[in-house]
Amino acid sequence: MARPEQKDADLEQESGRKKMGRRKACKFCADENLKIDYKDVGLLKYFIADRGKLVPRRLTGNCAKHQREIGRAVSRARMIALMPFAVTGN
């Protein structure tokens, strides 16, 4: 049985993909002036994908606390029709 590290390395070699680099720091932890607000659609739109779903923090680099706050803010923005629940493409 191959060790997991070996398996990962093999996979990356086969697919020709580079290994993920340095982990991104949470933007909201780095800059205390940056506030998460459900009314600030300009900021929140960078955390939803083109289908209207939340972008995972694996991609955005948010910490757990701020990802929760983003989720809460997006939910609130959806309630007041500032952001879509789903983008269907119609």
Added chain:
Amino acid sequence: MAEKRRVSCRDIPGRTREYETIFILKPDVTNEVIGTTNSKIRGVLEAGGGTLLKIENWGRRKLAYEVKKQLKGIYIFFRYLGNPGLVEEIERNLRLTDSVIRQYSVKIAENVDAATRTSEVTDELFANASVPGPDEEAIATGQAGARPFGDEDEEGAFDFEEAVFGKVDEPTRRGD
């Protein structure tokens, strides 16, 4: 009534709470209707012992999805100090108003000392809130000078696109 309602054990006596209420009016209502709705809500708020801190009219905006057959709506924003019963009363009044298609209230802070908050609302500001700003489309095509609340293209704003997505690496497969 607002005074008789039980409050949370976390509430310190003599302190109040800060709330925000946003409601959306039908896009075709006249300025008089907006004015009367605002006055009505302000009347309810002050009768219930609340203090109006801020009022804004965000103008006629496109809705992210259809609400009660409408694709556009006029957004009105209230920020105020009050008790939980007051929010119920305001929401009840908004529900009874035909021109309101959507409403949403959020608690911003609790145990607020009312003396530390000053109201920004003057009679002039209150009257201005019944006039919707220019349409979003007019702003987008550069036909209007004013910008709506939450405009994302402000000068010197933090560039999230670059910060969040500019340097994102391809996700690797893990754990399989």
